[in-house]
Amino acid sequence: MDLIFYLTDLAGVAVFAVAGTLLAFRKKMDGFGVIILASATAIGGGTTRDLILDLPVFWTHDPTYIYVIIAAALLTIIWLRFKSYIPINTLLIADAVGLAFFATMGAQKTLAAGFTPFIAVIMGTVSACFGGMLRDVLARDIPMVLKSELYATTCIIGATIYTVLVPYFPVTALAASMLVTLVVRLGAIRYQWSLPVFKEHEHH
Template identity: 75%
Template structure:
């Protein structure tokens, strides 16, 4: 079971590294910029999670995560050499897959550390959202979490699904949590689902 969680976590890091590399390509960054964006996207959320929970930061105890980021970034750059343009949809889908991995794995790691289910949902959401927020800020974009379509909400739903199903079966919980997050996020992108927002009245008041 630990091996399943470990390889799933590495897969999430890889997908988010691809997401960061794709955005760096769209922003015409140099090689250093690519590595920075790929790294903060892949490990930013998990780093904040571990710091808040008082745990050893995961990539400092296992540098395999860093090797994975470098390898994925290089492979993605090589692939991009043959692409003249990357549609924004490709970036959105890659980000959605990364969010699905990290919302679930963030919740899983928090539960395994002995924290309550509620804190697990919060940490799962932070794990999934924070790396992308740093990526977008560094790229001078409005963070996806602040845009119209559902983003953090999908992480809350996925992490909650994981916590609930975890009471019966760990493998099923992993699958349900990821699928719930991914499907809800992709559907929100497709149909532009968003939460209600405050509207300004004609007299200028809220």
């Protein structure tokens, strides 16, 4: 089971590194900008989680994460050399897949460190959202988490599913959490699902 968690974590890092590289391409950044954006997206959330929980920052003890980021960025760059334009949906889908991985793995790592399910849900959301938020701020975009479609809410839903199911069905919990997070986020992108807070008033 530990191997499954580890490989899932690496897959999430790779996907978010791809998302960061895609945004760097859209912003016409140089090679250094690509690596910075890919790294910020891929490990920013997990780093924030570990610092808050006072845990060793995961990638400082396992350089495999850095190798995966570099490999994913380079492969994406090679693919992009044959593309003159990248639709925004490509970035949104890559980001959604990354959310699904990290909302789940953030919750898993928090539970494994001995914290409560409630904290695990919060840290799953932090793990999933903060890397993308850092990426968007560095690229001078409005962070996706601040836009109207469901974003952090999808992570809360997915992380909650994981914490509820994992004591009874560990593998099912992993799959269900990632699948629900991905489906809800893709649905929010496609159908503009949101949680309205303020009523719209007509201006006279």
